[in-house]
Amino acid sequence: MISHSxxxxxxxxxxxxTNAKASVVEIDTNLGTLEITLHPEAAPNHVENFLNYVNxxxxxxxxxxxxxxxxxxxxxxxxxxxxxxxxxxxxxxxNNEFNLTNVRGTxxxxxxxxxxxxxxxxxxxxxxxxxxxxDNQNGGFTVFxxxxxxxxxxxxxxxxxxxxxxxxxxxxPIRNFADVNDPIxxxxxxxxxxxxxxxxxxxxxxxxLFLSGLVSLQLLRKK
Numbered sequence: 001m002i003s004h005s006x007x008x009x010x011x012x013x014x015x016x017x018t019n020a021k022a023s024v025v026e027i028d029t030n031l032g033t034l035e036i037t038l039h040p041e042a043a044p045n046h047v048e049n050f051l052n053y054v055n056x057x058x059x060x061x062x063x064x065x066x067x068x069x070x071x072x073x074x075x076x077x078x079x080x081x082x083x084x085x086x087x088x089x090x091x092x093x094x095n096n097e098f099n100l101t102n103v104r105g106t107x108x109x110x111x112x113x114x115x116x117x118x119x120x121x122x123x124x125x126x127x128x129x130x131x132x133x134x135d136n137q138n139g140g141f142t143v144f145x146x147x148x149x150x151x152x153x154x155x156x157x158x159x160x161x162x163x164x165x166x167x168x169x170x171x172x173p174i175r176n177f178a179d180v181n182d183p184i185x186x187x188x189x190x191x192x193x194x195x196x197x198x199x200x201x202x203x204x205x206x207x208x209l210f211l212s213g214l215v216s217l218q219l220l221r222k223k
Contacts, residue, residue, distance in 0.1 A: 023047070024148065025054060028194045029064075031175065032153035034125075036107050036145040043097040046109055046119065046144035053121055054196045058088045064191040066124075067173035069158045074110060074124040077168070080190055088121045098140030102130045107145035113138060125154045157191055 027034040040047040053059055053076070061081045066074035079086045094109070096116040102108055106126050109119035116139025125147060126134070134141040147154060160173040163184075174189045 022200070023051070024199050025050075025145070026197045026199065027059075028196070029153065029157075030192045030194065031156050033150050034147060034153050035149035037148040038145045039100065039143070042099040043142050043144040045094050046097055046142050049091065049094045049109075049119070050123065050144060051198065052091060053088070054198060056089075058121065059193055059196045062088060062193045064157055064173055064193075065169055066171045067158055067160065067162055068171055070128055071130065072124040072126055073154055073157050073173070074122060075193060076110075076122040080186060080192065083186070090120045092120075093117055094119045094142075096139045097142045097144075098135070100143035102126050102134040102141055102143060104128050105147045105151050106143040107147060108134070108141040108143045111138065111141070116140075127154065127158050160191070 023038045023040070025036045025038060027036065038047045038050070058079075059076060060079075062075055062077075062079050064073050064075045065078050066072075077088055079088055093111075094117070096111075096119070098116075100106065104126055107123060108126065110122035110124055111120075112118040119142060157173055160175055161177045162171050163174050163177075164170045165172045165184075173191050174184075175191055176188050
């Protein structure tokens with residue numbers, strides 16, 4: 001694991017020295033925009049998997065279906081369109097690529113319990129430093145991106161009222177909701193992802209330093 005972390009650091013140095021571009025995914029929600037810088041140097045298969053869903057349009061009209069304040073917000077599993085709920089199509093699972101630690105602002109794939117290699121369509125944003133928990137269970141949760149702009153939007157989602165709408169939606173964040181006795185109007189209340197786009201931008205030195213710090217911490221943890 002140490003040698004693997006060193007290889008990742010070498011890749012990061014190469015990216016910075018060559019003024020390489022980074023893939024940034026822009027997620028347009030009805031509460032604002034999230035920009036996620038992807039990390040193929042650390043989790044190439046997870047990045048490819050995520051981009052496959054994006055390019056297929058699978059995340060369009062999806063919504064944040066889980067919010068646990070002080071922990072994570074989660075999306076990628078379900079679509080709401082034409083007043084109907086459907087599941088996001090599931091591509092083949094991705095083998096675990098745990099290299100970067102789960103600190104605030106990082107983006108990781110969700111997976112099934114007791115199966116490190118079960119990540120498919122659902123992803124989450126870490127609202128705080130969850131490394132003690134998520135780095136040490138189920139093989140470690142693979143971080144494949146970092147919120148480089150719009151973390152305040154993630155915090156706003158986490159601060160919303162949550163309702164138990166049953167089963168998977170037991171921690172569903174709801175906007176424009178004042179009274180539990182009011183009827184639920186999904187079009188008005190869900191935190192929707194209207195669309196997702198991809199752009200290539202110069203890799204900022206700050207992102208490089210941040211990633212280097214994450215990998216260095218991981219290296220020290222594995223000694």
